[in-house]
Amino acid sequence: MKKIMDIDKSLRPRERLKNEGYEVLSDEELLAILISTGSQGKNAIELSKDILDKFSSDELISITVEELCEIEGIKLAKASKIIAGIQFGRRLSERILNKEIVKIKSSNDVYKLMKNKFLDTKKEHFYAILLDTKNVIISKELISTGDLNSSIVNPRECFVVAVRKSAKSVIFVHNHPSGNSNPSKSDMLTTNRLIDAGKILDIEVLDHIIIGLDEYYSFREENFI
Template sequence: MEISNYHLTMKKLPLDIRPRERLFRYGASGLSDSELLAILLGTGTKRETALQLGQRILSKFKNLRNLVSTSPEELAEINGIGKAKSSQIVAAVELGRRMNTISNEKGNFITNPKDVVDLFMAEMRYLDRECFKAALLNTKNKVLKIVEVSTGNLNSSIVHPREVYKFAIKCSAASVIVVHNHPSGDSSPSKEDVVTTQRLSEAGKLLGIELLDHVIIGDGEYTSLKEKNLV
């Protein structure tokens, strides 16, 4: 038998390295990114198992951040993916984001910037465009609601105080924390970020709705403008 005609399938792999079997034995958290991706893909190609295909995809995008922010059209162009597998990957990513939003939206108390990061990091660290959100709080710093204020282009988002505080007034919020991401992964504040923060803080004082903090989300890192005494 010629090696070139040999089609290795997942069923021909030893049990202890098959992703599905490993998931049942060790749990999802015990699997690598490529193993989880292989389970999503289900099947590979004529020359690759699903695991090998998953490894090739991750190698192409260098890291998980680049993969999850890729469009379904770009994924579908990869040899061995197509529209069906591309849809499965994108749907899984979106479900993860929505689950995070559902679990974090209400019933949380904000006591420090780390609490803010816990609410928003998983959802916002991989976004390829700046997204500006606001957490609306009551007098006890409990989250009443999280709202999306604006979504910008690759480098900036346009935020006006009225867009933030109209939501706060509608919810009878006592205070506000605003959050936005930097698609570059670097959470260092820009001059525009500082100016926006100062404008929001001044508007909040006039309305009697305090701006508690402005947190910038990067890739696994964050910057609190409150901690930098810029709020």
């Protein structure tokens, strides 16, 4: 094993980050900085390569401590650093995107805004995006979380926060863990119930969007709403 300290100082990941910027670093080198130290038999860069060879980008987004610790040389401390780094970066990306999309102009805006929330889940999550009179986002509210096959949606729960925050309209969003975004009969029934409830409360349901794997279904685009 060639230790990091055995590598020419100018070629070590930390020094390259400082002197050349993060853009020049490979994924292995960036991950090696998070890992910080190697283990018996492998340096930090080699450990990083083992991780990236075993797990895809999609898998790393939702990686667990237990899964990382399957890699020889990765223990709790290193696994925790990796997960913290990944999730912190993810949260920053979401916050930046939220700032960019403050006004909903299309179903695709909703898809871009919400798709990352469903990358690491095997359950259905049902959200309400509350909007003001100019379609500017007031807030995003998690309404319910279902089991592996379904999400229980109660119209009362869907609108209680909208009423409290004086929303003029609402867009509902939920995911299909199967990856197929086509609506089920239950989805269609739920959408009808939500539209009817919105009319009573004078809160317009602008859309109901189902997010699958790299795709979405919009009830408005399909002229269901």
